[in-house]
Amino acid sequence: MQKVAVFPGSFDPFTIGHENIVLRSLDLFDQVIVAIGIHSTKKPLLKIEARVEMVNWVFKSYEQVSADSFKGLTVDYCRKVKATHMLRGIRTSADFEYERAIAQINKKMLPTVESIFLLTSPEHTPINSTIIRDIIRNGGDASQFLPSGIDIKEYL
Amino acid sequence: MQKVAVFPGSFDPFTIGHENIVLRSLDLFDQVIVAIGIHSTKKPLLKIEARVEMVNWVFKSYEQVSADSFKGLTVDYCRKVKATHMLRGIRTSADFEYERAIAQINKKMLPTVESIFLLTSPEHTPINSTIIRDIIRNGGDASQFLPSGIDIKEYL
Amino acid sequence: MQKVAVFPGSFDPFTIGHENIVLRSLDLFDQVIVAIGIHSTKKPLLKIEARVEMVNWVFKSYEQVSADSFKGLTVDYCRKVKATHMLRGIRTSADFEYERAIAQINKKMLPTVESIFLLTSPEHTPINSTIIRDIIRNGGDASQFLPSGIDIKEYL
Amino acid sequence: MQKVAVFPGSFDPFTIGHENIVLRSLDLFDQVIVAIGIHSTKKPLLKIEARVEMVNWVFKSYEQVSADSFKGLTVDYCRKVKATHMLRGIRTSADFEYERAIAQINKKMLPTVESIFLLTSPEHTPINSTIIRDIIRNGGDASQFLPSGIDIKEYL
Amino acid sequence: MQKVAVFPGSFDPFTIGHENIVLRSLDLFDQVIVAIGIHSTKKPLLKIEARVEMVNWVFKSYEQVSADSFKGLTVDYCRKVKATHMLRGIRTSADFEYERAIAQINKKMLPTVESIFLLTSPEHTPINSTIIRDIIRNGGDASQFLPSGIDIKEYL
Amino acid sequence: MQKVAVFPGSFDPFTIGHENIVLRSLDLFDQVIVAIGIHSTKKPLLKIEARVEMVNWVFKSYEQVSADSFKGLTVDYCRKVKATHMLRGIRTSADFEYERAIAQINKKMLPTVESIFLLTSPEHTPINSTIIRDIIRNGGDASQFLPSGIDIKEYL
Numbered sequence: 010m011q012k013v014a015v016f017p018g019s020f021d022p023f024t025i026g027h028e029n030i031v032l033r034s035l036d037l038f039d040q041v042i043v044a045i046g047i048h049s050t051k052k053p054l055l056k057i058e059a060r061v062e063m064v065n066w067v068f069k070s071y072e073q074v075s076a077d078s079f080k081g082l083t084v085d086y087c088r089k090v091k092a093t094h095m096l097r098g099i100r101t102s103a104d105f106e107y108e109r110a111i112a113q114i115n116k117k118m119l120p121t122v123e124s125i126f127l128l129t130s131p132e133h134t135p136i137n138s139t140i141i142r143d144i145i146r147n148g149g150d151a152s153q154f155l156p157s158g159i160d161i162k163e164y165l
Numbered sequence: 166m167q168k169v170a171v172f173p174g175s176f177d178p179f180t181i182g183h184e185n186i187v188l189r190s191l192d193l194f195d196q197v198i199v200a201i202g203i204h205s206t207k208k209p210l211l212k213i214e215a216r217v218e219m220v221n222w223v224f225k226s227y228e229q230v231s232a233d234s235f236k237g238l239t240v241d242y243c244r245k246v247k248a249t250h251m252l253r254g255i256r257t258s259a260d261f262e263y264e265r266a267i268a269q270i271n272k273k274m275l276p277t278v279e280s281i282f283l284l285t286s287p288e289h290t291p292i293n294s295t296i297i298r299d300i301i302r303n304g305g306d307a308s309q310f311l312p313s314g315i316d317i318k319e320y321l
Numbered sequence: 322m323q324k325v326a327v328f329p330g331s332f333d334p335f336t337i338g339h340e341n342i343v344l345r346s347l348d349l350f351d352q353v354i355v356a357i358g359i360h361s362t363k364k365p366l367l368k369i370e371a372r373v374e375m376v377n378w379v380f381k382s383y384e385q386v387s388a389d390s391f392k393g394l395t396v397d398y399c400r401k402v403k404a405t406h407m408l409r410g411i412r413t414s415a416d417f418e419y420e421r422a423i424a425q426i427n428k429k430m431l432p433t434v435e436s437i438f439l440l441t442s443p444e445h446t447p448i449n450s451t452i453i454r455d456i457i458r459n460g461g462d463a464s465q466f467l468p469s470g471i472d473i474k475e476y477l
Numbered sequence: 478m479q480k481v482a483v484f485p486g487s488f489d490p491f492t493i494g495h496e497n498i499v500l501r502s503l504d505l506f507d508q509v510i511v512a513i514g515i516h517s518t519k520k521p522l523l524k525i526e527a528r529v530e531m532v533n534w535v536f537k538s539y540e541q542v543s544a545d546s547f548k549g550l551t552v553d554y555c556r557k558v559k560a561t562h563m564l565r566g567i568r569t570s571a572d573f574e575y576e577r578a579i580a581q582i583n584k585k586m587l588p589t590v591e592s593i594f595l596l597t598s599p600e601h602t603p604i605n606s607t608i609i610r611d612i613i614r615n616g617g618d619a620s621q622f623l624p625s626g627i628d629i630k631e632y633l
Numbered sequence: 634m635q636k637v638a639v640f641p642g643s644f645d646p647f648t649i650g651h652e653n654i655v656l657r658s659l660d661l662f663d664q665v666i667v668a669i670g671i672h673s674t675k676k677p678l679l680k681i682e683a684r685v686e687m688v689n690w691v692f693k694s695y696e697q698v699s700a701d702s703f704k705g706l707t708v709d710y711c712r713k714v715k716a717t718h719m720l721r722g723i724r725t726s727a728d729f730e731y732e733r734a735i736a737q738i739n740k741k742m743l744p745t746v747e748s749i750f751l752l753t754s755p756e757h758t759p760i761n762s763t764i765i766r767d768i769i770r771n772g773g774d775a776s777q778f779l780p781s782g783i784d785i786k787e788y789l
Numbered sequence: 790m791q792k793v794a795v796f797p798g799s800f801d802p803f804t805i806g807h808e809n810i811v812l813r814s815l816d817l818f819d820q821v822i823v824a825i826g827i828h829s830t831k832k833p834l835l836k837i838e839a840r841v842e843m844v845n846w847v848f849k850s851y852e853q854v855s856a857d858s859f860k861g862l863t864v865d866y867c868r869k870v871k872a873t874h875m876l877r878g879i880r881t882s883a884d885f886e887y888e889r890a891i892a893q894i895n896k897k898m899l900p901t902v903e904s905i906f907l908l909t910s911p912e913h914t915p916i917n918s919t920i921i922r923d924i925i926r927n928g929g930d931a932s933q934f935l936p937s938g939i940d941i942k943e944y945l
Contacts, residue, residue, distance in 0.1 A: 012660070033747055036636070036717065037661055081303045093660065099733075099750070102726035102882050103574040106259040109723075109752050113291035116754070117309065118300075123657055126723070126750040128733050130740070131911045135581035144586075147549045153585065168348070189435055192324070192405065193349055237615045249348065255421075255438070258414035258726050262571040265411075265440050269603035272442070273621065274612075279345055282411070282438040284421050286428070287755045393771045414570050415886040418727040425759035429777065430768075443599045447893035456898075459861045465897065480816070501903055504792070504873065505817055561816065567889075567906070570882035577879075577908050584910070591813055594879070594906040596889050598896070705927045730883040737915035741933065742924075 014038040014125070015092040017083045020045050021053045022164070023064050024141055026133035028156045030098035033127055035073055041096065043068075044086055045078045054142045059164040067156045084119040095124045100134050170194040170281070171248040173239045176201050177209045178320070179220050180297055182289035184312045186254035189283055191229055197252065199224075200242055201234045210298045215320040223312045240275040251280045256290050326350040326437070327404040329395045332357050333365045334476070335376050336453055338445035340468045342410035345439055347385055353408065355380075356398055357390045366454045371476040379468045396431040407436045412446050482506040482593070483560040485551045488513050489521045490632070491532050492609055494601035496624045498566035501595055503541055509564065511536075512554055513546045522610045527632040535624045552587040563592040568602050638662040638749070640720040641707045644669050645677045646788070647688050648765055650757035652780045654722035657751055659697055665720065667692075667700045668710055678766045683788040691780045708743040719748040724758050794818040794905070796876040797863045800825050801833045802944070803844050804921055806913035808936045810878035813907055815853055821876065823848075824866055825858045834922045839944040847936045864899040875904045880914050 014034065020027060020043065031041055043064045047057055055063070057078045064076035079086040087095065095115065099105050112124035129136075136154050144151040145161055155161060170190065176183060176199065187197055199220045203213055211219070213234045220232035235242040243251065251271065255261050268280035285292075292310050300307040301317055311317060326346060332339060332355065343353055355376045359369055367375070369390045376388035391398040399407065407427065411417050424436035441448075448466050456463040457473055467473060482502065488495060488511065499509055511532045515525055523531070525546045532544035547554040555563065563583065567573050580592035597604075604622050612619040613629055623629060638658065644651060644667065655665055667688045671681055679687070681702045688700035703710040711719065719739065723729050736748035753760075760778050768775040769785055779785060794814065800807060800823065811821055823844045827837055835843070837858045844856035859866040867875065875895065879885050892904035909916075916934050924931040925941055935941060 010660070036634070036747065037749070082300065082305050085303075085305070099729070101574045101578070102729050103259060103571060105723070105726050105729045106257045110257070110291040110293060110296060112752050113755050114296050114300075114310075117291075118305065123660065124752065125661070126752065128736050128748065128750065131737050131914050134911050134914065135578040135585075137578060140578060140582050144550065144582075147553075149550050149553070149586065154582075166348070192322070192435065193437070238612065238617050241615070241617070255417070258417050259571060261411070261414050261417045262569045266569070266603040266605060266608060268440050269443050270608050270612075270622075273603075274617065279348065280440065281349070282440065284424050284436065284438065287425050287758050290755050290758065394768065394773050397771070397773070413886045413890070415727060415883060418725045422725070422759040422761060422764060426764050426768075426778075429759075430773065443602050446599050446602065447890040447897075449890060452890060452894050456862065456894075459865075461862050461865070461898065466894075478816070504790070504903065505905070567885070570885050573879070573882050573885045580908050581911050591816065592908065593817070594908065596892050596904065596906065599893050706924065706929050709927075709929070727883060730881045734881070734915040734917060734920060738920050738924075738934075741915075742929065 010093065011040065012038045012094065013040045013042065013090060013092045014094040014096040015042050015044045015083070015087050015090065016096040017044045017046060019048070019138065020060050020064065021055055021138055022141060022155065022161065023060065023067065024136050024138060024154055025156055026098065026100070026129050026136045028067055029130055029133055030096070030127050031068070031074060034096050035071070037125070038094065039073065041074045042090060043074065043076045045076065046083065047078055047080045054145060055164050063159065063164050067159070084115050084122070087119060087122050092122055095122055097124060097126050098129050099126050100129045100137065166249065167196065168194045168250065169196045169198065169246065169248045170250040170252040171198050171200045171239070171243050171246065172252040173200045173202060175204070175294065176216050176220065177211055177294055178297060178311065178317065179216065179223065180292050180294060180310055181312055182254065182285050182292045184223055185286055185289055186252070186283050187224070187230060190252050191227070193281070194250065195229065197230045198246060199230065199232045201232065202239065203234055203236045210301060211320050219315065219320050223315070240271050240278070243275060243278050248278055251278055253280060254283050254285050256285045256293065322405065323352065324350045324406065325352045325354070325402065325404045326406040326408040327354050327356045327395070327399050327402065328408040329356045329358060331360070331450065332372050332376065333367055333450055334453060334467065334473065335372065335379065336448050336450060336466055337468055338410065338441050338448045340379055341442055341445055342408070342439050343380070343386060346408050347383070349437070350406065351385065353386045354402060355386065355388045357388065358395065359390055359392045366457060367476050375471065375476050379471070396427050396434070399431060399434050404434055407434055409436060410439050410441050412441045412449065478561065479508065480506045480562065481508045481510065481558060481560045482562040482564040483510050483512045483551070483555050483558065484564040485512045485514060487516070487606065488528050488532065489523055489606055490609060490623065490629065491528065491535065492604050492606060492622055493624055494566065494597050494604045496535055497598055497601055498564070498595050499536070499542060502564050503539070505593070506562065507541065509542045510558060511542065511544045513544065514551065515546055515548045522613060523632050531627065531632050535627070552583050552590070555587060555590050560590055563590055565592060566595050566597050568597045568605065634717065635664065636662045636718065637664045637666065637714065637716045638718040638720040639666050639668045639707070639711050639714065639716040641668045641670060643672070643762065644684050644688065645679055645762055646765060646779065646785065647684065647691065648760050648762060648778055649780055650722065650724070650753050650760045652691055653754055653757055654720070654751050655692070655698060658720050659695070661749070662718065663697065665698045666714060667698065669700065669702045670707065671702055671704045678769060679788050687783065687788050691783070708739050711743060711746050716746055719746055721748060722751050722753050724753045724761065790873065791820065792818045792874065793820045793822065793870065793872045794874040794876040795822050795824045795863070795867050795870065795872040797824045797826060799828070799918065800840050800844065801835055801918055802921060802935065802941065803840065803847065804916050804918060804934055805936055806878065806880070806909050806916045808847055809910055809913055810876070810907050811848070811854060814876050815851070817905070818874065819853065821854045822870060823854065823856045825856065826863065827858055827860045834925060835944050843939065843944050847939070864895050864902070867899060867902050872902055875902055877904060878907050878909050880909045880917065
């Protein structure tokens with residue numbers, strides 16, 4: 010059986026913490042799809058296309074990893090790409106409560122797909138996209154929180 | 166003394182978890198009012214009237230239970246209906262922190278009304294209205310998370 | 322139906338926070354039994370008999386309230402005294418996680434008894450028996466954390 | 478070395494809990510600046526100018542304390558006023574997770590400024606600006622949650 | 634590369650929740666070792682040998698799964714059996730904080746072994762070995778919380 | 790006014806995380822006393838004298854910092870050394886709940902001493918004495934979690 014993991018999220022932007030989760034999961038899966046959800050309501054920092062492009066650039070040397078975007082429910086996207094697992098990183102206990110609810114509901118709706126969690130590395134724990142987005146919007150230098158080699162201005 | 170409990174919330178939509186809380190509280194109170202708060206700012210899935218109608222249908226065999234809507238502060242509504250208690254369910258420790266602040270402030274503003282808490286059943290813990298609303302908005306089937314016999318399409 | 326609440330705990334010692342929970346629950350129940358569990362393993366500050374005596378003294382003007390001690394499972398004690406409810410106070414989110422597990426397991430073992438929770442008042446939130454016991458053992462003055470009129474030395 | 482603390486926040490409105498944090502920090506710092514962040518996206522209850530005026534009035538007898546407003550990143554404001562410390566109050570464990578992420582990111586961006594935390598007094602724990610704002614918007618009396626002598630109507 | 638997961642714990646006793654975690658992980662690993670840690674200080678309910686026997690019986694039809702006991706550090710045991718992953722279940726946010734510290738320290742001591750987490754199913758969330766042990770010690774019937782077919786008396 | 794901070798704890802052993810908290814607090818206080826509490830009940834890894842010696846060695850170049858041991862209540866020790874503040878580090882939200890209770894009780898018993906909190910650096914968050922003690926007891930190498938230059942064997 011091919012093991013296909015969907016790593017769903019907004020990734021606005023994709024941080025060094027997200028990159029770390031993907032890299033640490035490569036042993037477990039034949040394929041990891043970074044699946045960027047499209048939400049019509051939120052006003053994003055980066056356009057969906059820019060986010061897909063950025064993730065593809067980060068993993069350009071990894072055939073196993075690809076980026077995609079999707080509309081609608083994550084479980085429907087998982088069905089479409091024949092995912093066997095969902096992958097998520099957990100940073101804090103606040104994250105945990107939210108992730109648990111989502112994972113348990115997803116399991117009820119699509120019992121064949123198991124959610125797998127990695128915990129972020131200590132140095133990545135404070136890095137979340139909301140804070141990073143705020144730094145970028147206010148003209149701060151967020152490069153230490155982004156994957157190596159990323160110049161966020163190219164994607165804005 | 167008549168014991169009148171107000172069960173305040175947005176209930177957008179009213180889930181199987183909410184129903185369970187009401188049913189488990191019936192021994193304690195002479196009357197339970199499911200009180201649906203009107204918030205002008207949030208864009209709801211269901212209209213207030215649809216939510217009142219849905220709750221009334223769910224408890225159609227229970228004379229003790231009724232649904233109502235209200236504008237403004239919950240404590241003012243409690244005064245109006247001569248409530249003796251407020252009823253709330255707690256699902257997670259994230260819920261808990263929020264519920265505690267609200268209950269303690271309400272107690273300061275209306276000391277005669279005591280807030281009583283039930284903890285959701287394990288199988289209902291992941292079910293919260295935000296997630297269910299998201300499923301329905303994306304065309305998913307949320308019927309297993311709603312009270313038995315509810316067809317959400319009739320209320321949209 | 323008579324409503325009989327069991328308020329189980331170690332109460333070593335019974336604090337002003339415990340007293341407050343009992344007083345705020347009196348509207349809901351015909352009878353409240355403060356049920357002091359006997360644990361052979363823990364080395365207590367106060368003997369079981371002293372704890373029973375102390376709680377009875379605190380509620381000497383309340384016919385509704387009585388103190389008792391019990392060995393074994395709380396659900397077995399509830400069966401014995403024909404309890405309809407269990408009463409518990411929650412102080413913090415750490416408490417919450419523990420109380421939720423206990424309440425859900427109790428519900429599985431004795432579905433007819435519902436667990437009801439009150440949240441401690443803000444000024445009582447930091448008061449837990451472990452800290453108070455530590456103060457007393459080290460010769461500190463804990464009287465502000467105990468029910469009014471209690472001289473702990475009489476019970477040691 | 479002059480010790481200059483920036484106490485950043487929205488303070489919409491400044492509550493009795495915020496006042497308490499400032500007063501308890503005065504021993505530690507030569508100067509405390511209550512720094513009110515301007516967010517273009519949120520619709521506030523009080524205008525920035527009214528919030529600055531209100532905080533200045535509260536601390537009119539304290540030369541050490543002043544109010545200011547700022548746009549952009551807190552670390553940039555700290556640089557501008559030559560702050561040596563940031564001051565924050567923590568109420569709950571939900572607050573804690575958020576504050577930790579912010580403090581750790583700020584430390585990465587401006588290592589010379591240390592974040593110092595005080596925990597709110599028990600009686601102020603439930604008081605947060607969101608709840609107080611909701612009370613005021615709905616015509617409730619929030620004066621017990623505001624610094625003594627404040628008539629919120631003068632600032633609306 | 635063979636994927637070998639160590640599932641470390643006390644398992645005193647092994648519950649239906651532990652069984653569920655193992656079963657849901659079988660897709661990910663070639664081999665899962667339930668590794669029962671020997672702690673000289675704690676007074677267990679079940680002897681180490683009884684716990685190993687019980688786990689082996691539960692998974693008698695699964696060649697992939699075996700039980701073992703070990704003394705000392707989990708990372709040393711992982712080295713010995715050439716583990717590629719550690720497997721853990723998380724039930725609550727209190728669990729989470731503890732698991733995160735352990736996993737991050739283990740990663741520092743043995744960077745080649747990645748810790749993978751599954752979240753317990755909602756119905757298993759309240760089941761922890763401490764509570765189950767307490768039920769059994771007090772003569773209660775814990776069979777609904779144990780793997781199907783287990784008669785705990787045979788292992789005591 | 791001299792600012793004297795007591796940093797109370799068991800420090801069994803004193804970790805790199807504790808060292809970091811002390812160093813980051815030096816700007817705030819004229820004197821920092823690492824105050825090692827003696828608990829007759831717990832069986833320690835290191836003797837009290839060894840812990841005092843170790844902390845004194847770590848801060849041998851800092852005149853501001855000293856180590857001491859004490860029996861009894863922390864507030865009594867603070868009175869004895871004329872402390873103006875207590876200093877504590879917080880690692881996780883589980884820590885937070887405990888620290889909040891202790892700090893609020895201490896404030897009730899000794900209102901003149903304010904508790905000040907620093908949050909541990911991300912890389913030190915998983916390091917707690919219980920885990921480190923366990924590593925050392927099992928013959929593991931814990932040197933990366935201890936202050937630079939410490940050979941724990943010299944203190945055992």
